[in-house]
Amino acid sequence: MTPIEFSTAILSASQIHSVVKDVLDTTPVIDMHTHLFAPSFGSIGLWGIDDLVTYHYLEAELFRCSRVTPRQYWTMPKREKADAIWRALFVENTPISEATRGVVSVLQAFELPTKSDNLSEARQFFDNQKIELHLERVLKIAGVSDVVMTNDPLDPAEAPLWEAGASGQHLGHPRMHAVLRLDRILNKWQDHWQVLAAKGYAVDGDASGGSAAEVRRFLSDWCGRMRPVYMAVSLPDSFQYPEESIRAKFLREAVLPCCSEFDIPLSLMIGVRYQVNPELRLAGDGSGRADLRALENICRDFPDNRFLVSVLSRENQHELCVYARKFSNLLLFGCWWFLNNPSVVEEITKERLEMLGTSFIPQHSDARVLEQVIYKWRNTRRTMTAILANTYRLLSEDGRGVTRDEIKRDVERMFRTNFERWSGVKGN
Ligand code: RAT
Numbered sequence: 524m525t526p527i528e529f530s531t532a533i534l535s536a537s538q539i540h541s542v543v544k545d546v547l548d549t550t551p552v553i554d555m556h557t558h559l560f561a562p563s564f565g566s567i568g569l570w571g572i573d574d575l576v577t578y579h580y581l582e583a584e585l586f587r588c589s590r591v592t593p594r595q596y597w598t599m600p601k602r603e604k605a606d607a608i609w610r611a612l613f614v615e616n617t618p619i620s621e622a623t624r625g626v627v628s629v630l631q632a633f634e635l636p637t638k639s640d641n642l643s644e645a646r647q648f649f650d651n652q653k654i655e656l657h658l659e660r661v662l663k664i665a666g667v668s669d670v671v672m673t674n675d676p677l678d679p680a681e682a683p684l685w686e687a688g689a690s691g692q693h694l695g696h697p698r699m700h701a702v703l704r705l706d707r708i709l710n711k712w713q714d715h716w717q718v719l720a721a722k723g724y725a726v727d728g729d730a731s732g733g734s735a736a737e738v739r740r741f742l743s744d745w746c747g748r749m750r751p752v753y754m755a756v757s758l759p760d761s762f763q764y765p766e767e768s769i770r771a772k773f774l775r776e777a778v779l780p781c782c783s784e785f786d787i788p789l790s791l792m793i794g795v796r797y798q799v800n801p802e803l804r805l806a807g808d809g810s811g812r813a814d815l816r817a818l819e820n821i822c823r824d825f826p827d828n829r830f831l832v833s834v835l836s837r838e839n840q841h842e843l844c845v846y847a848r849k850f851s852n853l854l855l856f857g858c859w860w861f862l863n864n865p866s867v868v869e870e871i872t873k874e875r876l877e878m879l880g881t882s883f884i885p886q887h888s889d890a891r892v893l894e895q896v897i898y899k900w901r902n903t904r905r906t907m908t909a910i911l912a913n914t915y916r917l918l919s920e921d922g923r924g925v926t927r928d929e930i931k932r933d934v935e936r937m938f939r940t941n942f943e944r945w946s947g948v949k950g951n
């Protein structure tokens with residue numbers, strides 16, 4: 524059979540698994556939510572072994588397995604922190620948790636020792652890399668064509684970088700796309716309104732008078748500067764809409780009108796319990812079941828806006844699928860944060876395929892450290908292969924055979940074109 528004939532021939536039961544695996548392995552993905560930065564952002568972009576080992580998912584695990592207290596840990600320089608985590612989680616314990624196994628997988632990808640009692644060889648390797656070339660290599664290994672960043676106009680380390688050039692073009696990168704993050708504005712207005720006021724926006728701490736209109740002007744100015752592919756906010760498990768709150772007012776009067784003006788979606792990530800244990804800092808957030816009626820109200824009240832939605836609680840996943848069936852302006856994405864473990868990903872993804880076909884985005888990496896895309900996407904492809912192969916096997920058994928071209932179309936839809944269509948991004 525020629526390759527063309529094979530692409531369009533009905534696959535036998537024994538061929539399905541290997542074809543699904545091959546299609547997933549060879550289809551580059553658009554990683555639609557990360558915390559990575561293009562090299563032009565300089566030191567706020569994390570990469571290399573010390574950043575990998577001090578990932579906050581691993582910091583949380585350190586305090587379960589060692590006598591180091593958070594208070595002691597925060598006084599250490601980064602290398603010392605990494606050494607403490609390496610010793611506790613990789614030498615004195617077997618790295619079987621998802622986050623520790625991820626580091627092992629990255630080391631293996633670069634043929635670095637995975638069982639060493641120290642990090643010196645890995646450090647030497649990463650010290651010798653030039654970030655621009657290293658980025659291309661990492662994305663190639665990971666099978667990622669495009670990376671979507673998280674960009675916060677109120678982050679004191681990030682905002683000046685954008686403001687240094689009139690339109691932020693100096694920060695542009697062909698594979699890395701910006702996202703305007705709204706957490707400080709929507710969740711912590713009391714702590715941040717003065718930053719807007721100092722920049723010449725007529726706002727106040729109570730969000731009274733023309734504050735909402737001024738927040739909208741601020742967001743428009745930043746859309747002009749960042750050219751974001753969407754706006755995004757993480758929200759607590761207690762999120763409600765509508766309600767009498769600054770957040771609801773800004774959503775209604777500033778954020779959603781601005782999304783419409785720039786024709787971009789809003790990403791709602793719902794279900795965080797912020798700082799359950801503040802001693803752990805970035806690792807101190809938890810998760811809680813949310814009342815998704817808030818989402819129902821938003822999708823119904825703003826039919827002309829598009830929403831990207833992920834929820835953190837396992838208990839909310841099924842009802843989120845039901846809402847996605849009701850509202851075509853809702854595009855469900857990812858197995859977020861505490862859900863990004865194979866056992867949970869498998870359960871959620873099966874449910875989504877059964878309820879939504881291919882009309883969702885199965886995963887994003889949420890990588891904070893560049894090389895994490897290698898293990899996170901490897902894990903996603905591995906879990907997805909088994910699930911999709913089984914889905915096509917059932918379909919074949921029920922009388923509708925599938926071809927390689929159809930499998931390719933489905934995989935591209937889920938990992939590329941659903942996002943392209945929603946955001947207007949044309950992936951590489
Ligand atoms: O997964 C994470 O790294 C979390 O800390 C959060 O950043 C979360 O993904 C978010 O975007 O709020």
Ligand code: ZN
Pocket residue numbers: 556557558889
């Ligand atoms: Zn994130």
